[in-house]
Each structure stands twice: as structure tokens, then as C-alpha cells.
Amino acid sequence: MKKTYDVIIIGGGVVGTSIARELSRFTLSVALLEKEAELAFGVSKSNSGIIHPGTQNPPFSLKGRLCVEGNRLMRTWARELGVHFVEVGECILIFEEKERAALLQIKADAESLGVPGLRLVDRAWLRDHEPNVNPEALAALYAPSAGIISPYRLVYDLAENAVRNGAEIFLEQKVVSLRKENNLFWVGTESGESFQSRFLINAAGLFADEVARLAGIHDITIRPRKGEEYLLDKKRENLTRHLLFPLPTKTSKGILVIKTADGNPMVGPTARPTDDKEDLATTDQGLQEVLAAVQKMVPSIRREDIIAYFAGLRPVAGDDFILRHEHGVPGMIQAAGMQSPGLTAAPAVARCVCSLLAKNGLALRRKWFFHRHRKAARHLFTLPLGQAGKLIRRHPPYGDIVCRCEMVSAQEVRDAVHRGARTLDGIKFRTRAQAGRCHGGFCTTRIMKILAAELNLPPEKISKRGPGSEIVMADRDTGVFEAKDQHEE
Ligand SMILES: Cc1cc2nc3c(=O)[nH]c(=O)nc-3n(C[C@H](O)[C@H](O)[C@H](O)COP(=O)(O)OP(=O)(O)OC[C@H]3O[C@@H](n4cnc5c(N)ncnc54)[C@H](O)[C@@H]3O)c2cc1C
Structure with missing residues (x-):
């Protein structure tokens, strides 16, 4: 039954x-x-x-x-x-005196919903607490939570x-x-x-x-609203101390300077309605829009800081x-x-x-x-050097580094498989392996081998994100593996 x-x-x-x-x-x-x-x-x-x-x-x-x-x-x-949850706080910035009324309205609305600790901060506060913010910013609503x-x-x-x-x-x-x-x-x-x-x-x-x-x-x-986001290099990790917002628009919170849990700053998202639920393409227009908006808040952000991009649909x-x-x-x-x-x-x-x-x-x-x-789960990239050393001495497989950009070990990949990962993207989201500047150029083959061994599957069954996105195919006669034509995906 x-x-x-x-x-x-x-x-x-x-x-x-x-x-x-x-x-x-x-x-x-x-x-x-x-x-x-x-x-x-x-x-x-x-x-x-x-x-x-x-x-x-x-x-x-x-x-x-x-x-x-x-x-x-x-x-x-x-x-x-x-x-890992970090309370970093956010600042909603204004640049003109006439925007102050809108900022005060946001504060009043948020207080009526019970948002704690809201405070209006001035230019001097911003200079002390957000040194990279455009000095022309007049004031901000600071939300510590x-x-x-x-x-x-x-x-x-x-x-x-x-x-x-x-x-x-x-x-x-x-x-x-x-x-x-x-x-x-x-x-x-x-x-x-x-x-x-x-x-x-x-x-x-x-x-x-x-x-x-x-x-x-x-x-x-459901009418999706597309948002393009652009990830910056980790070397710009300390670009800002808080999340930075402009005044919101009718349909979105605006284009932001974001701190992420993985360390890379991120800028975006755009907000554009679409009728296509599969449309995850980023566009040159989106990039220009994002850069213009975030450079107004933090002028030192450069196009060359961008290492990766994606779009999501609300x-x-x-x-x-x-x-x-x-x-x-x-x-x-x-x-x-x-x-x-x-x-x-x-x-x-x-x-x-x-x-x-x-x-x-x-x-x-x-x-x-x-x-x-x-x-x-254990992640080397979250550990201070001393603790990482201790872990590696106790469990040497944590010292076998697979992804050099993000410092991810073979053992972390195995741990991820034991916790449910089945695909290359599943490994990336759980461990960050393949998420660095080289986009997996160095580590994908090794990760595929670990996935195949741990799941007891032939390499041609290992996929990026499930059936239809396999990476290699085996020649039936010779048994040699070849990369699948990317257009087949
Ligand atoms: C660009 C962008 C930025 C955002 N930023 C933030 C933010 O900073 N903070 C915030 O709070 N929110 C943010 N959001 C919103 C947030 O991401 C979403 O509200 C949230 O992820 C929605 O989760 P969900 O589980 O409803 O949808 P999903 O994550 O899409 O889950 C739905 C699941 O259902 C599955 N599914 C669909 N159809 C079927 C079916 N027929 N049978 C079986 N399974 C099915 C799908 O495969 C999917 O996995 C953002 C959204 C976007 C697009």
C-alpha cells in the first residue's frame, strides 16, 4: 500500500x-x-x-x-x-536635501512594523564609518539589524x-x-x-x-521581475562595512552595494519585468545600469572588479x-x-x-x-590560518586543496557529497569550489573524479546541474572521454 x-x-x-x-x-x-x-x-x-x-x-x-x-x-x-549569519547593518543613502522627507517616511513606516534601532546619520558619521562612500552623500538611514x-x-x-x-x-x-x-x-x-x-x-x-x-x-x-547581479573580486572584500542602498523605487529596493557571506562584494540587482521564466541572461544594458548606480554611492567601484555575474527572477x-x-x-x-x-x-x-x-x-x-x-560543515575559507593548520594536522585530507581560488579541499568536496551534493553546481553552492576567478578551470576535472568515486557513477553521468547538463561523453569503442559540445547543454 x-x-x-x-x-x-x-x-x-x-x-x-x-x-x-x-x-x-x-x-x-x-x-x-x-x-x-x-x-x-x-x-x-x-x-x-x-x-x-x-x-x-x-x-x-x-x-x-x-x-x-x-x-x-x-x-x-x-x-x-x-x-554563518552576520549582522552587518545597512545604510539607505540620500544625496539631496529634498530626499530627506522620503527617508523620514521610510523610518516612520519601518518603525510602525517594529524594525529596531533605526537612526538617521549625517555626513560626518558616514565619513567615519563608510570611508569609501561618495563624500557627496548627505545623510543615511542606518538600520543595524x-x-x-x-x-x-x-x-x-x-x-x-x-x-x-x-x-x-x-x-x-x-x-x-x-x-x-x-x-x-x-x-x-x-x-x-x-x-x-x-x-x-x-x-x-x-x-x-x-x-x-x-x-x-x-x-x-506569476510575472517574474528579473534582477542582474555582478560579483566583485574578493580583494575588494573591505570595500564597504555595511550594505548600501539608495532610496527605494516603487518596484524595487534599488541597486545596492552588497556584502556577501562568501566575502566577495556584489552589486545589483536590476529590476525589469519579463514574461520568460527561463530568462537568466545578463545584459550590457543591465551592467551599465548597475555600474552607474553603484558608482554614485561608491565611486571607486570599477568594471574590472567584476569576476562573475548572474540573473535571478523574482x-x-x-x-x-x-x-x-x-x-x-x-x-x-x-x-x-x-x-x-x-x-x-x-x-x-x-x-x-x-x-x-x-x-x-x-x-x-x-x-x-x-x-x-x-x-x-567545515569550510577552510571560514577558518583562521591557525585553526585550519590544526584541522589539517588532525585530518590530512583537508590539506589536499582542490580549488585554489577559494581554498577548498578534497575532503570538503567529499563532505558535501555525503551531505547530499550530486552535481557540480551542488558542490559549488555548498563549498565554493569553482566559484572563484578561474570559474573552475583548474578544479572541475578533479571534482568530477571525486563525485564519480563517491557516488559510484561513471564520469559521463556527472553533470553540472542534473540530467542534460553532463560534461563529458565516453566513446563506446575506445572508452576515451571527450568533453561534450557546450552547445549540447
Ligand atoms: C535578484 C534577486 C535578489 C533577491 N534578493 C533577496 C534578498 O537579498 N533578500 C531576500 O529576503 N530576498 C531576496 N530575493 C527574493 C528571494 O530570493 C525569494 O523570495 C526566495 O528565494 C523565494 O524562494 P522560494 O522557495 O519561494 O522559490 P524557489 O527557490 O524558486 O523554490 C521553488 C522550487 O520549486 C521547484 N518547483 C517548481 N515547480 C515545480 C513542480 N511542478 N514540481 C516540483 N518542484 C517544482 C523549483 O524547481 C524550485 O526549486 C531576491 C530575488 C531575486 C531574484
Whole structure:
């Protein structure tokens, strides 16, 4: 007989995995279905990694309230999961006296949402605390509770902890059909599997409207808003001490100078609506726009500082998040339209989903023991030299460096595989190997060999991000491996 889950979650981004972790506190059977080869391959991999304080949201919005609560909860979650969270603070800069009223309005709105510690700072403060900021900046709104986190490592750590507490995760399971019969949801996937559950959560990011439609719900439309981001060389790590924002526009928080959890500063994102959910191209126009905007705040930023770029698509469905129980399809919860600040809000969204489930008939009984803590993964790049030396003396494989740009060892790659990595991108997001200036030119072959050995797979099965993105093919007659034509991807 097929297992009936209490809850099935569709989507393995930060929202789906946060919900899985929150539900795993209770005596429930929970399954998460993800269409990609690994988790965090959707919007949750391509964002700014900011844990926003809640300064740029309309005062009565759901996203505003959940952002402030998420910022508060994220500190506890990060501590419990061993995820590196740093409270760096943010400054929203103004350059003209006439902008001061807008800054004061942002402060008042944010205070009404409960954002702590806000303070207007003047030019002298900026000179002392942000020496690289344009001296023409007049003042700023300083929000000390802004933080940074690695968005993908957060997803992996949430998932690992949820699984430790009993949740089940199924990869390469694209949901293509939904049916409700005898009070049960029947969920069919492209691979021909079927799953059943009493409750269903739609956390499918950019595709949440398509998943909703499978259940006969037609009032959700996701119109992506594209954001291009540009990563700077690590040698510019100390470019700024805080996150720097301009005044927000109607549709976005503006183009920012960002500190990241990995050390590289980042600049962006743009905000342009698109109808194409697969359009992840960066453009020359986007680059010009980003450079002009950030050079106004920090004139020393140069085009040559850029070492990598990417684009992400915000899953926008109107002005706010859609978080609701579907009365027409009892038992189904929508967690859709998770535009920014969805990363920040995710823990609060997860709590909100739990209370919607409870209100609609799911009994939430706490487990007698919940594994709250997770042992943090070892990353040489986070360790001071002395501690790294000690680790290598105790475990020599940590001294076998695979990625020279980012100082990642063979053992960290193996650890990542043991924690669930299956692809080159999965290794990159977990360890940073291939994320440096050479983009994997030196380490990809070695990482492929480790993946093949640890997963017991032939090299031609090792892919960048899942089936269809394999890197080499074997000649059937000679057994020799050749690089696959890049155009085949
Ligand atoms: C450029 C940019 C910058 C941003 N910066 C920030 C920031 O600094 N701070 C912040 O708080 N927020 C930020 N955001 C917003 C944040 O990234 C998103 O709100 C968040 O990642 C959304 O997570 P999610 O889990 O809803 O979506 P996703 O991460 O996309 O997860 C949805 C998952 O569902 C899967 N899926 C889809 N359809 C199916 C199906 N049929 N069957 C099975 N699985 C399916 C997808 O593969 C995907 O993995 C930014 C967004 C962008 C684009």
C-alpha cells in the first residue's frame, strides 16, 4: 500500500525547506517534492543574500510584517543550523536635501512594523564609518539589524535538519498532476511516480501559478521581475562595512552595494519585468545600469572588479506575498508570489503555514524530541590560518586543496557529497569550489573524479546541474572521454 503523508510540499527552495523544517517539529509525516536534481536550484540560488531589516516595505503589507519577524527568527535558526549569519547593518543613502522627507517616511513606516534601532546619520558619521562612500552623500538611514547569509547553504542546512527530524525529500520529481479524491491529494510527477497526502503546500516559486492551475485555481499569475547581479573580486572584500542602498523605487529596493557571506562584494540587482521564466541572461544594458548606480554611492567601484555575474527572477504575483488556505480546495495552502524579501521572511512564512494548517484541521503535536541543532560543515575559507593548520594536522585530507581560488579541499568536496551534493553546481553552492576567478578551470576535472568515486557513477553521468547538463561523453569503442559540445547543454 502506498504511504499517505500528512503533508506534501511542492518546491525545494528556501520557502519549501523552511516549511519542511518547521513541520518536522511535529508528529507528522512530511514529503517535499522538487523537480530539479538538487534543492536550491530555483530563485533561492540567485539572490542578494540579504536578511533585510524590513525598512522598504509598505507598513500594512504581509511581506513587511513577515520580513521583520523573519529577520528576528533567522538569528535563532542560523545559530541552531550552524549557518554563518552576520549582522552587518545597512545604510539607505540620500544625496539631496529634498530626499530627506522620503527617508523620514521610510523610518516612520519601518518603525510602525517594529524594525529596531533605526537612526538617521549625517555626513560626518558616514565619513567615519563608510570611508569609501561618495563624500557627496548627505545623510543615511542606518538600520543595524540588516544581515547577510549564504542563501543556498541555508536551504541545504534546513533540508538536512528537516530530514534528520523525519521529513522525506524526493528530487527530480516535477509535479504534473493534482487530484483530490476521498479527502486525499493525489500528486503525479513527470517521472511517473505518484504520492498522496492529506494536506498540500504549493511553494513552487516561479511556477506556483502553474501548480495552482493543476488544482483548478486560476487567480494566481506569476510575472517574474528579473534582477542582474555582478560579483566583485574578493580583494575588494573591505570595500564597504555595511550594505548600501539608495532610496527605494516603487518596484524595487534599488541597486545596492552588497556584502556577501562568501566575502566577495556584489552589486545589483536590476529590476525589469519579463514574461520568460527561463530568462537568466545578463545584459550590457543591465551592467551599465548597475555600474552607474553603484558608482554614485561608491565611486571607486570599477568594471574590472567584476569576476562573475548572474540573473535571478523574482516570483512576483501582485504587490504582496500570497499566503492562504484554499477554501475551494480544502487542505491546500498557497505560499506563492514570494518576491523579495522572501529569503528573509522564510522562517516566518513557515510558521504562518503551520498555523494555516492547524486552523484547517491538521493536528500539530510537538515531538518529544526535536533535533534543533545541526553540526556545521567545515569550510577552510571560514577558518583562521591557525585553526585550519590544526584541522589539517588532525585530518590530512583537508590539506589536499582542490580549488585554489577559494581554498577548498578534497575532503570538503567529499563532505558535501555525503551531505547530499550530486552535481557540480551542488558542490559549488555548498563549498565554493569553482566559484572563484578561474570559474573552475583548474578544479572541475578533479571534482568530477571525486563525485564519480563517491557516488559510484561513471564520469559521463556527472553533470553540472542534473540530467542534460553532463560534461563529458565516453566513446563506446575506445572508452576515451571527450568533453561534450557546450552547445549540447
Ligand atoms: C535578484 C534577486 C535578489 C533577491 N534578493 C533577496 C534578498 O537579498 N533578500 C531576500 O529576503 N530576498 C531576496 N530575493 C527574493 C528571494 O530570493 C525569494 O523570495 C526566495 O528565494 C523565494 O524562494 P522560494 O522557495 O519561494 O522559490 P524557489 O527557490 O524558486 O523554490 C521553488 C522550487 O520549486 C521547484 N518547483 C517548481 N515547480 C515545480 C513542480 N511542478 N514540481 C516540483 N518542484 C517544482 C523549483 O524547481 C524550485 O526549486 C531576491 C530575488 C531575486 C531574484
